[in-house]
Amino acid sequence: MMKQSLFTLLIILLISACSTGDKFKISGNIEDGAGKMLYLQKMELNQTTTIDSVKLKKSGDFSFAGERLNEPTFLLLKMSEQNYITLLADTTEHIEVMANASNMEETYRLTNSIGSAYIQIFNKRMRILNSEIDRILKEFQDLEEDDAEGKKRLETEYRQLITDHKTFVGDFIMENPSSFAGYYALFQRFNDNSPVLNVMDKSDQVYFKTLATSLDIHYPDSERAKHLYNYILGVQVQQQRDELTQKLMEEAKSGFPDIEEKTPQGDTVKLSSLKGKTILLSFWASWDKSSRNENKNLKKIYKKYNHKGFEIYQVSLDRSKVLWENAIEADALPWINVSDLRYTDSYPARLYNIQQLPSNYLISAKGEIVGKDLFGNRLSERLAEIY
Numbered sequence: 001m002m003k004q005s006l007f008t009l010l011i012i013l014l015i016s017a018c019s020t021g022d023k024f025k026i027s028g029n030i031e032d033g034a035g036k037m038l039y040l041q042k043m044e045l046n047q048t049t050t051i052d053s054v055k056l057k058k059s060g061d062f063s064f065a066g067e068r069l070n071e072p073t074f075l076l077l078k079m080s081e082q083n084y085i086t087l088l089a090d091t092t093e094h095i096e097v098m099a100n101a102s103n104m105e106e107t108y109r110l111t112n113s114i115g116s117a118y119i120q121i122f123n124k125r126m127r128i129l130n131s132e133i134d135r136i137l138k139e140f141q142d143l144e145e146d147d148a149e150g151k152k153r154l155e156t157e158y159r160q161l162i163t164d165h166k167t168f169v170g171d172f173i174m175e176n177p178s179s180f181a182g183y184y185a186l187f188q189r190f191n192d193n194s195p196v197l198n199v200m201d202k203s204d205q206v207y208f209k210t211l212a213t214s215l216d217i218h219y220p221d222s223e224r225a226k227h228l229y230n231y232i233l234g235v236q237v238q239q240q241r242d243e244l245t246q247k248l249m250e251e252a253k254s255g256f257p258d259i260e261e262k263t264p265q266g267d268t269v270k271l272s273s274l275k276g277k278t279i280l281l282s283f284w285a286s287w288d289k290s291s292r293n294e295n296k297n298l299k300k301i302y303k304k305y306n307h308k309g310f311e312i313y314q315v316s317l318d319r320s321k322v323l324w325e326n327a328i329e330a331d332a333l334p335w336i337n338v339s340d341l342r343y344t345d346s347y348p349a350r351l352y353n354i355q356q357l358p359s360n361y362l363i364s365a366k367g368e369i370v371g372k373d374l375f376g377n378r379l380s381e382r383l384a385e386i387y
Contacts, residue, residue: 037056
């Protein structure tokens with residue numbers, strides 16, 4: 001159904017499409033709009049700016065023109081904050097819009113803009129979807145408390161509506177991976193302002209990733225394309241951190257995640273080899289000033305508690321072995337120091353979800369994590385309780 005409707009629209013639009021040289025143009029007629037202001041606005045990433053405005057005459061005719069667009073651009077044709085339509089203009093399109101001033105969104109017709117036609121389709125579907133959801137919620141509230149069958153029926157209907165819309169959006173993106181209309185659809189919301197597509201849900205995330213990759217290729221200089229690409233990267237990083245944190249918490253129930261890395265001398269030392277002692281798992285780097293300052297505090301604490309069974313297993317987030325070795329020597333660090341020399345991609349740091357330096361975990365003699373990011377007096381006080 002979607003393919004047929006979109007194909008029909010494309011034929012109509014392509015037949016009527018025309019060019020206006022080196023400018024884009026938006027013109028048409030707003031019925032019953034005489035004497036009212038009509039605004040043309042550009043939707044930026046973080047704000048909406050007014051490009052032009054006109055006071056509609058008795059005929060309702062209007063016309064806006066601007067310099068050639070470098071990429072598909074979201075525009076608003078607006079009469080008020082609640083009465084507007086969204087357009088997706090491209091290069092030198094001459095978009096024609098006909099609408100009624102009473103409700104532009106539900107009455108407008110347009111030609112000569114494929115992107116704008118797609119936006120109209122998505123918005124119409126969302127209006128229908130929201131209306132159906134409101135109906136279901138009303139029916140749900142009117143059900144008797146013990147009507148389990150009725151509740152199940154409405155819940156199934158609700159889930160099917162959402163699934164159908166996600167499928168519609170997903171099919172469109174997969175068939176039009178370089179269309180900014182897909183970008184628009186990704187971020188549509190229900191009436192309660194919750195997103196239709198959840199970027200944290202991996203089944204939905206595939207659509208975000210597909211579009212982000214394609215737009216980055218086709219529009220490498222586009223701020224909106226860059227935003228989507230970086231947005232997805234950020235989401236993936238956060239998911240990796242969450243997964244590592246979850247893994248850490250699960251393993252902490254039966255012990256701590258083990259680390260097996262090399263010292264500057266090339267010897268491999270396991271964190272688990274210190275089990276039976278109170279261990280401070282410390283993360284630092286030679287290039288981090290705060291880490292170097294914290295080493296001075298750790299030396300005092302190490303001297304005080306080492307003979308009682310306290311040990312430090314320190315992991316460096318260095319890339320240069322020379323700088324790492326020089327820092328160990330300059331700071332005269334007497335404890336175990338290891339590194340995989342992978343800088344911020346350090347496996348131990350990812351395993352323990354390290355997001356800042358310095359950072360540490362305190363592990364008891366029983367192998368339980370009993371503290372995190374304890375520095376200075378807080379670490380001394382905690383060790384005093386243990387010993």
